[in-house]
Amino acid sequence: MALRQIRVDGDEVLRKISKKVEKIDDDLKILVEDMFETMYDADGVGLAAPQIGVLKRVIVIDIDVLKRVMINPEIIEQSDTEMQDGPEGCLSVPGVEDVVRRPNVLRVRYMDLEGNVVEEIAKDLYARVICHEVDHLNGILFTDKVLEK
Ligand SMILES: [Zn+2]
Structure with a gap:
């Protein structure tokens, strides 16, 4: 195992769209x-x-309370009436914490490291973290979504 360098805001890699994983191999596990x-x-x-x-x-x-690896995660359903406003931070935006509105409940579909397709309902903090991380795969940072004060 190796520590990797965390890219910070301003690095253009954070603004790119990530590619779908086609196969689970040793490189992916590493x-x-x-x-x-x-x-x-x-x-x-x-x-x-x-x-x-x-x-x-x-x-x-x-x-x-839970630990997950999600490959090709997709939010396939989300509440648009039941929302949560809460503080968020990001390892790529050090020192910043701000309030972001996220769905309180969502359904996510992903592949686990064994290649099983999994569907799960996520709520509260779990839903927030999924939204935040899936945004990264689409080049979006939480600071793009901070609520107006
Ligand atoms: Zn982040």
Whole structure:
């Protein structure tokens, strides 16, 4: 395992669209291990591959109560009436915390590291982290979505 360098806002890799993963191989497994190590080292709860300069649709999440690897995640349904406004930060935007509106409930579909297609309902913090990380795969940072004060 190796620590990777976290890219910060201003690095154009963070503004690119990541590519779908076509196959799960050893390189991908190493990438995932490195992402967890890098995320834990930086005290984060989620990390997307482009944040370490890899334009692949892979995210890792660890919010204590659950830990996930999501390959090609897609938010296939989300509440547009039940929203949550809460503080967010990002390892790629150090020192900034601001309030972002996210759906309180969503349904996500992804592939796990064994290649199984999984569908899950996510709520509260888990839903927020998924939205934040999926945004990274589309070149979006949370600072683009901060609520007007
Ligand atoms: Zn982030």
